[in-house]
């Protein structure tokens with residue numbers, strides 16, 4: 447699949463990550479300096495990049511009634527969440543654990559929406575007690591449980607139904623969610639009937655319509671197709687006497703990993719606002735749930751080359767980061783740019799960049815032309831989203847540290863796990 451990406455493209459996190467005097471920097475901090483002090487593998491985030499990504503949404507929204515809820519499963523480090531909370535973001539959560547994180551950074555519960563296909567009663571209780579803005583409900587069974595839980599608490603639960611508009615997001619099948627065969631959402635043909643059931647339940651208050659059609663979308667067509675279908679539904683709901691206050695268009699805007707040219711938030715939102723106006727729905731409040739596009743290119747993963755291994759069919763650079771640190775290549779066949787932090791002169795060789803984990807799927811990049819030697823430091827680009835958030839302890843490997851750079855300062859925002867951390871909580875018979 448790597449053939450799709452003919453040449454190493456320009457740095458994905460530019461200008462927050464860029465070369466100065468042949469050394470790669472995060473803002474004003476040289477990355478080799480961080481690796482020396484903190485070790486590798488190491489996740490490095492740029493605060494300025496987070497702010498700029500937020501600003502792109504903020505300025506596209508302008509004065510319109512839009513709540514941007516950061517889809518925090520992309521990167522739920524508390525320092526990242528705190529930054530977005532400070533900037534005025536809401537949060538899209540998918541678990542009771544994420545609710546705890548959002549509340550821990552002082553997020554306003556009235557700006558939290560609760561998504562996810564399998565919410566448990568305790569998670570509903572916690573979210574109701576906190577006073578979240580909305581539950582994005584994905585099935586009739588979930589509606590009944592939510593009504594029961596709310597009734598037992600003497601509360602009313604605000605709900606949207608997550609509708610599956612059956613549009614092809616033209617992205618990787620594992621991150622496409624808006625097709626009929628996906629587990630997500632309620633088929634659009636059944637939506638009116640399910641809204642009627644929701645209306646009949648005692649402790650629910652219908653407030654919105656929700657969708658999320660997929661991730662890493664690089665075209666606006668699928669969004670607009672979904673929008674048209676949802677606006678038709680909102681018309682039908684109005685005729686049935688069910689008033690909708692907000693429309694949640696989900697997340698999914700893509701980023702540039704290689705040579706993609708994803709639309710900006712403005713390029714997405716301008717036509718959305720146009721259609722709302724054209725259909726006389728300019729008053730409708732919007733909710734957006736961007737994850738990847740707020741954080742993806744605000745981070746890199748630093749890793750050190752341990753060994754070069756020249757096998758018969760391939761050359762391998764065996765590095766100290768692995769699929770447990772960065773799962774996306776193994777899971778999605780995903781492309782991440784890889785750069786030496788100190789590029790060397792000399793002949794480049796084609797390498798597969800692989801980790802030490804005992805799986806053939808343990809690769810980070812394939813067939814990259816690099817001039818490297820053992821001991822060299824590499825930066826894996828676009829590692830701000832779905833990277834540390836998916837890390838595991840497979841092979842009893844401690845999870846990496848995370849550091850946030852701010853100008854010429856840096857802050858360790860998650861210390862490296864120790865081996866003792868990994869054994870804690872286990873016992874023998």
Ligand SMILES: *Cc1c(COP(=O)(O)O)cnc(C)c1O
Nearest residue numbers: 517561661697698735736737738
């Ligand atoms: C994952 C997810 C998001 C964020 O998606 P991105 O592609 O990272 O923008 C938003 N909403 C829901 C319901 C999700 O599951």
